[in-house]
Amino acid sequence: MTVQTIVLIAGIILIFIFFNFFIRIYNKLIALKNNYEKAFRNIDVILMQRADEVPELVKVASKFMEHETAMLTNLTKLRTDFLNAKTVEEKIENANEFSKSMKSLFAVSENYPTLASNSNFLELQRRVSQMEDKIADRREFFNDSINLYNVGIEEFPNFILAKMIGYKTQSLFEVTPEEKKYDGIQF
Secondary structure: OOOOHHHHHHHOOOOOHHOOOOOOHHHHHHHHHHHHHHHHHHHHHHHHHHHHHHHHHHHHHHHHHHHHHHHHHHHHHHHHHHOOOHHHHHHHHHHHHHHHHHHHHHHHHOOOOHHHHHHHHHHHHHHHHEEEHHHHHHHHHHHHHHHHHHHHOOOOOOOHHHHHHHOOOOOOOOOHHHHOOOOOOOO
């Protein structure tokens, strides 16, 4: 084997090693970028779920609260009407209406030992808490992904290729002052 052949083979091996190294760095950078993009999309998913679900839960809880309030208001009115009735017929009519309303109330209370609005409010509270926990977890995962990406594109020799393909450091997901100011659930 001649010296030229050995140099040629060594050159081909070095070029192969260089391209292999280049491809590994490129693939690592692509994986880091895709990972942080996926992490952000996961935040979008839970934010959309919250935007869709919480108003519906609030609506359901409000409707039950309105129904129960109306039922109890009606019973109070019927009781007052009975106490203020002047004639026997008015008292009988009010007593019958009061009895019907009480039967309805007892039927509801037998089927639902705790008032429905109470359980709906508890469910609303539980779901909101679960979603907020998921959002916090996904934001934390996103920030971890961004951190890995930023470190990955700033490491030597990765930063050379990262600059060539236009990768720039990304910002962490920060909580805005508006998000820190929580107004609670509005009914």
